[in-house]
Amino acid sequence: MRTDEDDLIAQAAAGDHGAFGTLVDLHGARIHRLMSRFTRDPGELEDLTQEVFVKVFRKLGTFQRDSAFYTWLYRIAVNTATDYLSRQRRRRLHLVETDAELEAVRTHERTAGSATPLLEEEVRRVTREVLGTLPEKYRTILILREFEDLSYTDMASVLQCSMGTVESRLFRARQRFKEALERQYPDLVPQFAAVKPRGGMSPR
């Protein structure tokens, strides 16, 4: 069944900037959030998000409709992020916090009164940091699964690989994450084991 989105895609592929603008409105926040998992720098985040959409516009003619539009978008976004990471690696920069952000967290640690929010903040910071040390393919699959909540089928479509590859890569990624966490933060691991998300965990 043809949807409004299909019409917008067709119009945008024909060069209609207005229709493409509507697609940006529909998917912009989601892509922006995905890219925020790869960079914490606000300027680079805006730039990367825009770069994704510029690429999407140029490639719209190649969209085959054999997958959902958003998974195709994710594919372009992940490729853009991968390029960004390799550029960053060349510049010998990490995508985790800037020094200023780290200092802000340290200040918060020194001054915060409540233990629970502090632990949650610590979990977020450490998770970002450990993710930043993983090889790109493991980091990407963890972001897609744990932060973007993509199904295995969608991940296979975004990463253009088989379900078996998704399963084994996700397994290895979690293993590598756990090992890195234990190696880098051995003191925090017991505390993390007791962590419970406030709103409960979905889906189980």
Added chain:
Amino acid sequence: MSDPKQVDSVTIARYVDAEMSSAEQVAFEARLRAEPALAEALAEASALRAVFAVARTEEPPVPCGVMRARVLARLQRGAGTEVASSMDGRVERVARWCVLAAAAVFVAALLFVTGVLRLPDSGQLQADSGAELIRALDAQIQAAENVRRPLGR
């Protein structure tokens, strides 16, 4: 994937990620009741999942309100830039040739002015040079003849 531990870990992951069919789920839960080690491994996987569940509660940065306008501006600028860059390329090539030609003329003029490069000013010079050359060749032939004679050839 032949390692039984890895097979189980992948199965646990599929359970934790809600990727199992109802039948698979029932079978897995029956195994969980019978195998404490599997239940322990599940608890470990769930703990890691809980860490990520906390991490994902972080509020993502808010996208700027003018993303659409910026993307469209970038698209238009991109199209303009492509035209401009191809124009720039042509202008640059012509300019480069002009500079090279000017440099060649300047060097030639400099050589001429300093006397390194001299144009023949008369036919007499060429004739004189030719006569000198013939005289030099005659001298060399004569010298060779002088060498052959004492050897008795």
